[in-house]
Amino acid sequence: GLVMQRTVLLLLLVSIPISFLWLNMKRILLLCRQERDIAEVAQSYIFFSLPDLIAQSLLHPMRIYLRTQSITLPLTYCAALSIFLHIPINYFFVVHLNLGIKGVALSGVLTNF
Numbered sequence: 412g413l414v415m416q417r418t419v420l421l422l423l424l425v426s427i428p429i430s431f432l433w434l435n436m437k438r439i440l441l442l443c444r445q446e447r448d449i450a451e452v453a454q455s456y457i458f459f460s461l462p463d464l465i466a467q468s469l470l471h472p473m474r475i476y477l478r479t480q481s482i483t484l485p486l487t488y489c490a491a492l493s494i495f496l497h498i499p500i501n502y503f504f505v506v507h508l509n510l511g512i513k514g515v516a517l518s519g520v521l522t523n524f
Contacts, residue, residue, distance in 0.1 A: 415476045422468035429464060433457045452512055459516035463523050470523070497522040 432439075437454035441447065477486055500521055504514025 415472050418472040419469055422472065423465070426464050426468050430461060433461060433464070456512045456516045459513045460520065463516075463520040466520065466524055493522045 434457075436457050437450045440450035440453060445453075474486060477483070497518060501515060501518040504510045504518050508514060510517065
């Protein structure tokens with residue numbers, strides 16, 4: 412109910428500064444003397460993972476709410492489906508669409524929904 416709504420709102424609000432941090436990760440990594448190639452790949456992965464940050468702000472409180480209500484079967488089905496679909500989706504994005512690390516991030520986003 413109300414606690415879940417507040418939790419979602421809080422997580423969405425906290426996602427805003429985290430998003431800005433993620434969007435500047437290349438600069439942060441370079442300041443930490445990370446190699447430029449690694450910083451660029453990390454930035455690409457993080458950029459395409461941003462939708463997952465928002466999704467988790469919504470989904471995680473729902474999972475907890477359902478568990479507290481002892482409603483676990485839908486969570487089990489969703490987790491099994493996610494595991495079943497992750498490898499084929501990952502393969503499709505990385506190999507068939509040649510997206511590389513971007514495809515890995517996008518497949519993670521899709522299977523977390």
